[in-house]
Amino acid sequence: MANRAERQLSESLSARRFVRNLDWNLIKVFHEIVKNDGVTNAAKAMSRQQPAVSSALKRLEDYLGKILCERGPGGFALTDHGIQLAELAAKLDQLIGSLQTVLDEIDNELTIQLQIATVGNIVSDRFDRTIRAFAVKYPRAELSIHVAPYPQIEDMVLNGDADVGICPDPRMDSRLSYEFLFSERHLVVCGPTHPLANRITADFEALADEAFVIPGTDEAQIVKNFRLRYGWGRRKAGQSLDYGELKRLLMAGVGVALLPNDTVLPELEQGKLCAVTDLINGLEDDIFLVTNAASPRYFAASKFLELLPPRE
Known part of the structure; x- marks a missing residue:
């Protein structure tokens, strides 16, 4: 034996x-x-x-x-x-x-909960395409998007309160992973009834006397530093974390604001807002996608990252 x-x-x-x-x-x-x-x-x-x-x-x-x-x-x-x-x-x-068919069937049955924390009013075709691809590949997935002030987003990802974060001006925490998403360019805008409507100026110092509407804690530090360099916002006409409400104030003629171009582009094209400056050279706000590979819930984030289109 x-x-x-x-x-x-x-x-x-x-x-x-x-x-x-x-x-x-x-x-x-x-x-x-x-x-x-x-x-x-x-x-x-x-x-x-x-x-x-x-x-x-x-x-x-x-x-x-x-x-x-x-x-x-x-x-x-x-x-x-x-x-x-x-x-x-x-x-x-x-x-x-038959392996691909088997894997696709497994994907179709996966129940994934994906928590995304983001600053308000992100305009990114790359981000939108990833969400669409994720929803198609995982039809039983549940996506939740939470809008939060950008200084909180990295902590939310680090603490497991969010699987994916979308934020500007990251502190680049060594415990987190960062994927460049896109860059925002900025300009000063106002409502059509404001005295500066349809008057493009390159005199940034002169705008220091204007009343500004401020995005509050949702304003990236690089943007805030540029604004303060010229004294913009020394006079405040209003403030809101919600970009929709910022636009409401501007369209009502309440002050001017330094905002991302893509955020206000539809209103500019419709004449609901007017440009006060051209796109400002040298003022670009890089937006990053943030994940935590050490999180117990990283599986959901990894599946999202797999579908992120390459940078063009």
């Missing part, structure tokens, strides 16, 4: 080594040779050189210690060992071919 058990263990270990050391790409090449009735046709079908395909077949035969096919006056023919391996290779190809 002991000898039998030892023999079975030895055979099992040998089989494991055989599978572990086998180059599975060689099985795929052999399947193509069989399917295309020869090395020459297989090389054309695979867009590879014939010597490379012949070499792959030789390596497989050497590893197995068996002759798999013969070529002679009668053309290409499989040996008995080749016939058996061809049947196994066809089954493997069919199984691999």
